[in-house]
Amino acid sequence: MYTLTIGDKAYSSWSMRGWLLLAGFGIKFEEEVVEMYTPAFDAMQAAHAPARQVPQIAWREGGRAHRLWDSLAIAETLAERHPAAGHWPRDWALRMQARVLAAEMHSGLSALRGACPMNLHRHMRPLAAPPEGLARDLERLGDLWDWAMREGGGPWLAGPAFSAADVFYAPVASRLVSYALTDDRTRGYAQMLMEQEAVARWCREARAAPRRIARYDELA
Template identity: 40%
Template sequence: MQNTELDPTLSQTLDAAKKSSLKLVIANKNYSSWSMRPWLVMTAFGIPFEEILVSLDRPDTSSRIAQYSSAGRVPVLIAGKTTVWDSLAICEYLAEQFPDKSLWPRDVAARAIARSVCAEMHSGFTALRTAMWMNIRASFPGKGRTPQAQADIARICEIWEDCLARSGPHQFLFGDFSIADAYYAPVVMRFRTFGVWLAPALQAYVDRVVAHPAVSQWMREAIAEPERIEKYDVYPD
């Protein structure tokens, strides 16, 4: 009887080839906080992918995104015949596909907390998003300080303080860089743009995030983008 099982080495090679064909559809790096999250995860952990950038606020933006997902939003991960169109779902998919890379913390309790703080960011902080949008190139110090946004800032600081108290004052939220840090990186961008004052330990965490190679690369490419969207570049009085 013929053995139809693949040689383990060949199987691993084919699996690697499949994973290297990942495509990530994102929007402008300067403005798209949701795009930033999975891009950082894939870049920080050395997961090869093809970047497909769809510029926002263009006549063909909606039609171009619709080519990849009927949900009409980015980011979108295309993995062969599988399409994942939500940033947290993308990160979970990647964690399952690359278990050896420890995208989530290895400790069970830490992993549960990391998922919780990511889910809170994923579904909450609406006031902060509305009043203090992401624009890496801009500087709006003191703007957007609505009472609701201030409450969101206070809650984020509480999350960071709690996580850093567990992991150590000179670490990322759960020790090594993880999905959780990628999820809060756009908040770091917002705090820098809007000049949010932070306690020294939290400002040091912000500085560590900014200095991370994947974050630094995203910021450089965001600053270099030629596109400008006026409604995000000017803060109304």
């Protein structure tokens, strides 16, 4: 049994990815939520060094304790350990497409991610002063999703089945909704992704949590 350590569901985008890589593919796990920006989170980081971030997955196997972190590493390791779960498409071309998309999300779109932190308590409220670079990232996102649908045939980013590529873009889709950033190229897929069973479950649980973090909720 895996133990998944995550931050606050409403705000921790990387935690969302780690959780979806388990829950979205039928892999059983226990969940440990550690509130961000608290002494408990600092203590978790110290106790689990060098894994000083969320999400983290821990388990015991072969008499040894194992700890796995970073969303790309989690995706690849779970795909190896659970080959029937379907994290990556079986078709090599679709699998390549999925990995390209996940990798670009992992390392790119920094203006969008920096200006619009994930906040599932926010809904269709634009930024008062969108920063330089945000429009460029939104254009790039539209280009990526258009390309993915043309190449893979949709309705998901890597063909007919929900995959790790979609997991990596779930927090981005939530940002588009939270900050009223959807357009004709992104609206349909973003809505479908937010309605996917595991994604919708995460969002419900996030919105039900009573805790609020002012640095996110007070962002104008």
